[in-house]
Amino acid sequence: MNIVEERFVYADNAATTQVSEQVLTAMLPWLKEGYGNPSSIYRKGREALAAVDQARARVAGAIGASPNEIFFTGSGSEADNWAIGGIARALGKKGKKHIITSAFEHHAVLHTVHALKNEGFDITLLPVYDDGIVRVADVSAAIREDTALVSIMYANNEIGTIQPISDIGALCRAKEVIFHTDAVQAVGHIDIDVKAQNIDLLSLSGHKIHAQKGIGTLYIRKGLPRFPNLIEGGDQEAGRRAGTENVPAIVGLGIAMEAVCKGIDKRNDMIRPKRDRLMDEILKIPRSHLNGHREKRLPGNANISFEGIEGESLLLMLDMKGIAASSGSACTSGSLDPSHVLLAIGLPHEIAHGSLRLSINEETTDEDVQYILEVLPGVVERLRSMSPLWDQITGKHIG
Amino acid sequence: MLYSKKVLDHFSNPRNVGELQDANGIGEVGSPACGDIMRMYIKVEDNRISDISFKTFGCGAAIATSSMATELIKGKTIDEALKLTNQAVVEALEGLPPVKIHCSVLAEQAVKSAIADYYTRQGLDPAPLIGILQPDVQT
Numbered sequence: 001m002n003i004v005e006e007r008f009v010y011a012d013n014a015a016t017t018q019v020s021e022q023v024l025t026a027m028l029p030w031l032k033e034g035y036g037n038p039s040s041i042y043r044k045g046r047e048a049l050a051a052v053d054q055a056r057a058r059v060a061g062a063i064g065a066s067p068n069e070i071f072f073t074g075s076g077s078e079a080d081n082w083a084i085g086g087i088a089r090a091l092g093k094k095g096k097k098h099i100i101t102s103a104f105e106h107h108a109v110l111h112t113v114h115a116l117k118n119e120g121f122d123i124t125l126l127p128v129y130d131d132g133i134v135r136v137a138d139v140s141a142a143i144r145e146d147t148a149l150v151s152i153m154y155a156n157n158e159i160g161t162i163q164p165i166s167d168i169g170a171l172c173r174a175k176e177v178i179f180h181t182d183a184v185q186a187v188g189h190i191d192i193d194v195k196a197q198n199i200d201l202l203s204l205s206g207h208k209i210h211a212q213k214g215i216g217t218l219y220i221r222k223g224l225p226r227f228p229n230l231i232e233g234g235d236q237e238a239g240r241r242a243g244t245e246n247v248p249a250i251v252g253l254g255i256a257m258e259a260v261c262k263g264i265d266k267r268n269d270m271i272r273p274k275r276d277r278l279m280d281e282i283l284k285i286p287r288s289h290l291n292g293h294r295e296k297r298l299p300g301n302a303n304i305s306f307e308g309i310e311g312e313s314l315l316l317m318l319d320m321k322g323i324a325a326s327s328g329s330a331c332t333s334g335s336l337d338p339s340h341v342l343l344a345i346g347l348p349h350e351i352a353h354g355s356l357r358l359s360i361n362e363e364t365t366d367e368d369v370q371y372i373l374e375v376l377p378g379v380v381e382r383l384r385s386m387s388p389l390w391d392q393i394t395g396k397h398i399g
Numbered sequence: 400m401l402y403s404k405k406v407l408d409h410f411s412n413p414r415n416v417g418e419l420q421d422a423n424g425i426g427e428v429g430s431p432a433c434g435d436i437m438r439m440y441i442k443v444e445d446n447r448i449s450d451i452s453f454k455t456f457g458c459g460a461a462i463a464t465s466s467m468a469t470e471l472i473k474g475k476t477i478d479e480a481l482k483l484t485n486q487a488v489v490e491a492l493e494g495l496p497p498v499k500i501h502c503s504v505l506a507e508q509a510v511k512s513a514i515a516d517y518y519t520r521q522g523l524d525p526a527p528l529i530g531i532l533q534p535d536v537q538t
Contacts, residue, residue: 310434312458316410330434331458334498338434350431386416388438389431389456 008322009368013208013300014157014185014359015326019252020210026255027212030248038245039236048247055254059217062261063202064193071218071237072250076184076205077108078230079218082241083180083201084112084151086227088121091148091178098122098147102134102163104344105153109182113151126152130346132161132292139168140175149178154186158328158341158357159292160301162190169198178224184208184216188260189268189298200224204257206249211256215249267362272299274369275360279304281373285380287393291342291355298359303328305347305355308390309383311338314356317379323372328355350389402459403493409463414470419452423520426512428505429457435502437465437509443517447476453509460499464506467491472510477517481529483510 010018030051036044038052053067060067073079088099101113103125117123124142126134134152143150150172155162165181172179180201183192188209194202201224206215220240233242279302283290287307306314311327318325326332328339330353337343338352347355358372384390391397402410419440429435435457442450451473455465467488472480485503489495495503515525 308456310457310461313410313462316407316459320411329458336433348432349434353431353434386413386454386462387456388427388436388454391418391438391454 006322007368007371009324009364009371011323011325011358011360011364011368011372013361014160014357016207016213017210017361019212020256020259022259023211023252023256027248027252030251034247036247038247039234048245051247051251052245055250058254058258062192062257063187063204063219064195065219066222068238069194069219069222071220071241072245072253073216073218073241074214074243074246076182076203076208076216077106079203079205079216080106080108080182081112082230083203083218083220084109084149085116085230087149087178087180087201087225088116090225090227092121096146096148098124098144099149099151100124100126100139100142100147101151102126102128102153104128104132104156104158104341105151106157106182106184109151109153110340121148122146128161128344131296132156132159132341132345133296134163134168136164136167136171140171143172143175143177147177149180151180151182154181154183154190154192155298156292156341157185158339159303159345160185160298160359161292162186162296162298165199166197172200173198185298187257189264189300191264192261194219194221206253206256209256209260211252212249215246215253217253268299270362271360271364274364274366275300275302275358278302278358278360278369278372282376285377288380289351291345291347300360300364302358302360303355304358305342305351306380306384307351307354308387308393309354309380311353311355313383314354314379317383318375321375321379323375325359326357328357329353400496400498402463402496405491405493406460406463406495409466409492410459413453413462413466415452415466415473416454417452418454419450422450422452424513424515424517426509426514426516428508428512431456434458435461435505437461437505439465439469439509439513441513441517443477443514446478448472448474448480457502458499460495460502461505463492464488464495464503465509468506468510477514480510480514483507 036048038049056067056070060070126138178200182203184205187204200221202219204217207213231242289305291303311329312331328342330338342352422440424441427438438454440452451469453465455462485507488503515529518525
């Protein structure tokens, strides 16, 4: 019997988040009367510049950096491309042509590294084992004389597993290798202090933390060797990233960062029990598997595979019931292979195809959780009743 | 990627889902690794497909195309059923996103595979009648 009435439940915060009221309110004046170009000498321009500077200070403060180490970009992907491509090209000229990263980075990192491979760089992809965690010992063993950069994501976007960033940072500092982390999924869920953690470069993205889409940041530690710009032109961002500043988006990002990087533990304590309940109840469905380490993962993430069914059809049925989630199936990844993340943790293809990612946040209610738990088992059962693969798995084939 | 109303209808209300206990032709195409398997059951009587059912592991388009394929050939003669093209399935569904066209091809092959199995069971060589099926097809 269903207790909860049909409702819309958004369980895909890892994909994107809603802009918060606070961010929206802060942005609006900069879309209306605050339209000045921050490079202009007159009052309207100076006001816009001041707003950008204030946002820069907010972002810096939220991760323990200085304002002059914060550079605004158009996305987290741009920050990844700039950091990795830039360091590679700068150090490549000095004979450092080796890059270390992990097998399950976001495509913004993997495709950048792949392009560098085609330019003659040597790439090491570290394994992530079946729990989705990079081993510090593997990073250490992989570092060579000619290693230009280590880039390891802070938290994986699909399975939410959290990497040992502080340990990797300390290791890289000791070995004098530059360390970049794609923290797009971690910001706001884990306390970050770039100095204490020996992080040299960090990427983050606004739309994952209740700011708008189309704004990101690259943190560049002062003292790093200078590396080429990705975007050439005017002197915005201290001459390192051209393009008239997206003032409203930057203002929004500053407000979002300040808000989200506060009270992380308290917020996680609210989210975690709901996610744990989801996970525990869902895993009662026969032949279902949790993907990635159970504890060392973001508090709102649950990624579970169901044998015998396919992810896109699962999402469609959930959507018909008002539930928004995502999957690592080939059909949803837009390629012939299922998610490289799920393959990297050793899932066979057919089990990777049947995966579901739920990513809840502090706004997800107990009723929302209850609703998901009431809808999901029926959907899985229905798809299994239609599946010849499920018949095969359970030994029920005729003919 | 947008699915047509027809596709969504066949996805949420698939026709002829299940196993046919008295099937005399069963064909299965696709593979678990690909994320797409269609299994088609036919009952052939007097050269006509008197009953048909299917089971599919796959995405929305996979389920919709296999459902539509069963609807299109139910009651037809074997010759008529062999003439079913993936294009006909796509048209009956009022279109498929380009990236999903291969699902309709798989549905066409599932039909041929089931008929081939029927022929094999009758002791006839299906190959000359049906042509060579794609390598990932099992009969």
